[in-house]
Amino acid sequence: MNFVESIKMAFTSLTINKMRSFLTMLGIIIGISAVITITTIGNSISSTLQNTFSEIGSVKLSIYPDVHRDYSGEWHDLPSNLELTLSQVQELINLHPDELTYSCSDVYGRVETANVNGDPIQASMYGVSDDFMDSIKKQLTTGRVITKKDLANAKNTCLVSDYFCEQYFGTTENVIGKTIKFNTLKGLNKGCNISLTIVGIFELTELDKNDLSINKVHNDQEKMQVVTYIFFPYNTMLKEEGLTPEETKLPQAEIGWTAKCDKETAKGYINDYFEKIYKGEEQWYMSIYDEEEIVGRINTVLNVITIAISVIAAISLIVGGVGVMNIMLVSILERTREIGVRKALGALNGDIRSQFVIEAIIICLTGGTIGVILGIVNGVLISKVASYLLNTLASEFAEYITLTVQPSVPAILISLGFSMLTGLIFGYYPAKRAGNMDPIDALRYE
Amino acid sequence: MKRSEPVIHMQSVTKKYYVGEPNELQILFDIGLDICEGEFVSIVGASGSGKSTLMNIIGLLDRPTEGEYLLNGTTTRVMDDKALSRIRNKEIGFVFQNFNLIPKISALKNVEMPMMYAGVSQKKRTQRAMELIELVGMGDRYTHDPARLSGGQKQRVAIARAMANDPSIILADEPTGALDTKTGRMVMDLFHELHDKQGKTIVLITHSPELAAETERMLTISDGRIIADSAKGGAL
Incomplete structure (x- = not known):
């Protein structure tokens, strides 16, 4: 049928x-x-x-020294010889130059400046590498990014946000090329002043503002104040501070990988490199945090x-x-x-x-x-x-x-x-x- | 096929139930029967005489316990169920007392059904079914489902269905039993028409001597034996 x-x-x-x-x-x-x-x-x-x-951006591996989860011995602080330094990261990248990438944003400081009216403006200052803007997928609204040349010559150039320009100049027009003097509050040698020339402007999103809000007590009233980002070449920061890469301690570093490599291989390289440094250490190890694992x-x-x-x-x-x-x-x-x-x-x-x-x-x-x-x-x-x-x-x-x-x-x-x-x-x-x-x-x- | 070649040939056919058991029951005794092409034969008998069993055997719904039954010269004894189904489909058209149309589908689909089981294409079977429905005078009601047809109309559709695969025999079991005299008459007229105009071989099973008298040849069955055959001059 x-x-x-x-x-x-x-x-x-x-x-x-x-x-x-x-x-x-x-x-x-x-x-x-x-x-x-x-x-x-x-x-x-x-x-x-x-x-x-x-x-939000490409997935990276964050590395930082951490305590073994199952460690039960006596606790001691991270010995200074085990702290993550810029030179270690640079050496790791140089071992696998075609496979691993490092886009620096881990050299950090808090700075303050004041506009013509004398209003204080705080900023989080990041020493970054030339590919940093690409890696966080941020586009500039005006100007240019920090170049390899800026980085190599430790130029006093910087990127500021549109929000900063509004606060400092009252406008985002004609600010490229202007030089601003910042007083450092934290991170950089205290009391040191640094002058940076604006080369580019990016947009500060709502998410960024949320990230950067701090509580500030002002005239007995607690107020939310939005801080802004300033990006400048990390070598400039090193120069200002008078530090060598060996002396530059990083709280963490974000390691990326190229198309010639994959995440697991990258993890392997990182483990191989830091195993030698952490040999004999029982409490501390170099932890790798993988965002994708969430x-x-x-x-x-x-x-x-x-x-x-x-x-x-x-x-x-x-x-x-x-x-x-x-x-x-x-x-x-x-x-x-x-x-x-x-x-x-x-x-x-x-x-x-x-x-x-x-x-x-x-x-x-x-x-x-x-x-x-x-x-x-x-x-x-x-x-x-x-x-x-x-x-x-x-x-x-x-x-x-x-x-x-x-x-x-x-x-x-x-x-x-x-x-x-x-x-x-x-x-x-x-x-x-x-x-x-x-x-x-x-x-x-x- | 020449008239001398019988469509149905039965020799020493018996039917027993519960064979080999203490309550063994014999329904048919030594039936010998020849029905030729184009004959209009009636089989009469009281209920319990074995005429239904005989009809089931003729219709290949049942097998004889002993004896030989040849349909169109082919022995049916060695056939399996599948082969019997195929022969039933092609060579036998059933008309039942209670019509037995498939409910909830149209008259047309009912007439198409034997052709569907024969593997006829949809287009051909619709065409043929329409012709047959016209032939039985139901052309204006082919879309109706059986619930919307009267008894006489149902039986006419059933006759059209029996004709679907152009079978060798139309086997009608009390076709007017559930109808009033007037519609029964119309159904009988239709059988006569099929016999006279199309030359169909028709076997009519009935307990009514009046209806049997209308047919060319009357077989009388009683207690499992054929006791009279009008073709052989009455009582045997």
């Missing part, structure tokens, strides 16, 4: 008793919609994180939840399948005469069997499809509510966290596959019974 005909017949018998068909499908609908809801949410969270990371960890949690929900869904599919089997047995009994007539008219056992198997599969697949649609709707609604809450709770992140709602296609296909399989497994026994009916008995059945 013709396959298309069987499918048409299956839909006809589905629509004859709509309430019964719906109740039969309910178990499957619930199971599948639960799985699709959770996978839609999970997939949305994953792709949101992925998007956020790619927006995504990995969230994904692990999501996967565990997905597996748990899938187990529940599997149980609900089995229960639903038993329901389908039950209704198929009832339906076959009701249609005994029809089966007898079909056999008298020349239907083979296999024709009858496939008709009822297809009918069971169609019931399950229809249930599965309804479940998938419900699941996607649920997932999208929950994700929308979540993003709304996120935006009201932390509006300053709003422009960074753009929630991507993305149903998981493999999960949908697997779910539909499993609903078909349920129909096949639980429909086979009733269908076989129908196929093996004796035509005379079936025709006589009242």
Whole structure:
């Protein structure tokens, strides 16, 4: 018998008793919609994180000295010979020049200056390398970045934010080339003054402002003050401070890698290099922090939840399948005469069997499809509510966290596959019974 | 096929149930029967006489316990269920007392059904089914499902369905039993028409001597034996 005909017949018998068909499908609908809801949410969270990371900047490995987690001996402070220095990082990069990259932003100081009115303006000052702006994916609005030449010659050039210009000059117009004198507060030798010439302006985003807000007690009133960033060549900072790279201590360093290398190899290089330095040390080691591991960890949690929900869904599919089997047995009994007539008219056992198997599969697949649609709707609604809450709770992140709602296609296909399989497994026994009916008995059945 | 070649040939056919058990029951005894192409034969008998069992055997729904049944000269004894299904599909058209149309599908689809099992293409079977529906005078109601047809209309659709694969025999089991006299008459007229105009071989099973009298040849069955055959001059 013709396959298309069987499918048409299956839909006809589905629509004859709509309430019964719906109740039969309910178990499957619930199971599948639960799985699709959770996978839609999970997939949305994953792709949101992925998007956020790619927006903030490329993933790097942060290295810093840390205490072994399982260390139980006597505690002592980090010996000065184990502190991370600029020269160590430079040496590490020089060992693998084509594979590892270091974009410096770890030489840090806090400076102060005052505008024409005498209002103090504080800034966080970062000694950076020439590729730094690229690595944080910041674009300049005016001017140029710090060049290799600036770095090599320890030029007194700097990049300031539009916010700083507003505070200092009252405008962002015609500020390129102006020189500003800063008093250092922290990091750099205290009391030292440094004059820097502005070469470029970048935009200070809301996220940056949030990062840089400090509490300031002013006339007994606590006020939030926004500090701004100033970027200048790190060699300039070294020169001003009179430090050699060996003497320049870094709280941490961000190591990147090129296309010729991968993350795991980069980790290997870092470990190899610092193992020699930390040989014999029991408490301290050079820790490598991988930003992507957060995504990995969230994904692990999501996967565990997905597996748990899938187990529940599997149980609900089995229960639903038993329901389908039950209704198929009832339906076959009701249609005994029809089966007898079909056999008298020349239907083979296999024709009858496939008709009822297809009918069971169609019931399950229809249930599965309804479940998938419900699941996607649920997932999208929950994700929308979540993003709304996120935006009201932390509006300053709003422009960074753009929630991507993305149903998981493999999960949908697997779910539909499993609903078909349920129909096949639980429909086979009733269908076989129908196929093996004796035509005379079936025709006589009242 | 020449008229001398029988469509149905039965020799020493018996049917027993519960063979070898203490309650063994014999329904048919030594049936010998020849029905030729184009004959309109009636089989009459009281209920319990074995006429339904005989019809099941003729219709290949059941097998004889002993004896030989040749349909169109081919022995059916050695055939498996699948082969019997195929022959039923192609060579036998059933008309039942209670119509036995498939509910919830249109009259047209019902007529198409034997052709669907025969593997006829959708286009051809719709065309053929329409012709047959016109032939039985149901051309204006082919989209109706059986629940919306009267008894007489249902039986006419059933006859169209029986004709679908142009079978060698139309096997009608009490076709007017569930109809009133007037519609029963119309159904009988239709059988006569099929016989006269199309030359169909028709085997009519009935307990009504009046209907049987209309046919060319009447076989009387009683207690599992054919006791009279009008073609052989009445009582045997």
